[in-house]
Amino acid sequence: MSFGEQPAYLRVAGDLRQKIADGKLAPHTRLPSQARIREEYGVSDTVALEARKVLMAEGLVEGRSGSGTYVREQRLRRRVVRTGYRALGDASSFRQEQADERVKGTWESCSDQEPASAETAVRLRLEPGAKVMRTRYVYRWDGEPSMISTSWEPLSLTGRTPVMLPEEGPLAGQGVVERMAAIGLVVDNVVEEVGSRPGLAEETMVIGGVPGHAVLVVERTYFAGGQPVETADVVVAADRFRYAYHLPVR
Template sequence: MADFRGRPAYLQIADDIRSQILDGTLQAEDRLPSEADLMADYGVSRIVVRNAVEVLRSEGLVVKQQGRGSFVRAQRPQRTRVVGDLYSERPEASPFAASARASGQVPEWEYQTRRTTASKTIADRLGIQAGDPVMRTSYRFFADGEPAMLSTSFEPLVITEGTPVEQPEGGPVTGVVPRMDAIGIHITHVVEDVTGRSARPYEAETLKVPVGVPILAIERTYFAKSRPVETADIVVSSDRYVLSYRLPVPPRKD
């Protein structure tokens, strides 16, 4: 029987199991001892054991399976999204497709496009006025059939309206860079701002994000020199992706 003093017993039990997970004693997909076994091992009540396991679940370290018990979750992301190399060569398709194929996966996506007007936030990002017409496209991306990423993009219709690429997915060319190239607007750089936060209900359900696992929210904007031509809000689960950057350093000037 353990001797619990100071911190609440359930937190100390969570500390002990967490240490076993992090040091590899308990590995991915290992089943935790049953509630009865944990009660006997630590000499505590069922509610204390359940509270300890719930702490680990809220941290994204374990997952409950109905009727089977609690299991250790894999802690290393399953996929790598290489951001820094996406534009080492001028792309001929979407960045997601290039990234998935580079990882040996099959990319797929579904989308919905509609005309709307820019909110103040989107207008500020695109350098236009609130209320100006934009093309809004919502995407759900899959890699090997599994949901991998959500994205909502906005393009000022003052740029694309009446051109062959007005529809982001309905024209002869797809992918922001090649589409803009097709109408003589040449993207010079891309800015990405990345933040971490809790998944919203729709995001968690769609991406199958477990409790306790944060998402990575990426605000991406394409520029043709100083002019923003497209902006997007991208969401990926942090347990599936690492944002891996390879950034060039200018050559030394002698």
């Protein structure tokens, strides 16, 4: 193979990818069989199989048990706009995430006490095993599960206070800033780290997609005077969402 020449399986995958992009292979259409690919492109079974694997890894096609491989419907990617903290009448974490105010958003949550894992303890500057309140959220746009979030708050700060449970009590559903202010903690900084990783099966079952395909993960930690008061992991499907940051210049 000369310099710059693509392997045969990539050339076949590229042609099929273009047919999908052009609409010649429409969503929910069955991908040509391995034998058909072999005959049409004059390649071996191994090359045909590897080309199909490339398209599957890229999320363009999906296998259906006992039926074959089909072109996946590619959804439009939503923008999740981050502009820093915004004081809202409804200051829930979900409203802070929404990019389109016209879209009706809802969420469900569940809170439980647990010992902090080693990673959570580092992020909250606690001793491993210290008690934290873990809250899991599933966010929905227009009824469709779109985002999952897991937050942890130190019970050394919130325990035995009216804000111990984020979604119960007098400030239920309010944001971290308002809830912490109610117990005398002034949140003055937030750090977000955005990365990606393969999606876990239990995550993609909720938000859609294929296990192993990329998800975006935002690790967010709120601070009050240098003290972490909450840390969270926000997970969205990378092929359906993108984060846009609008930051003021000071």
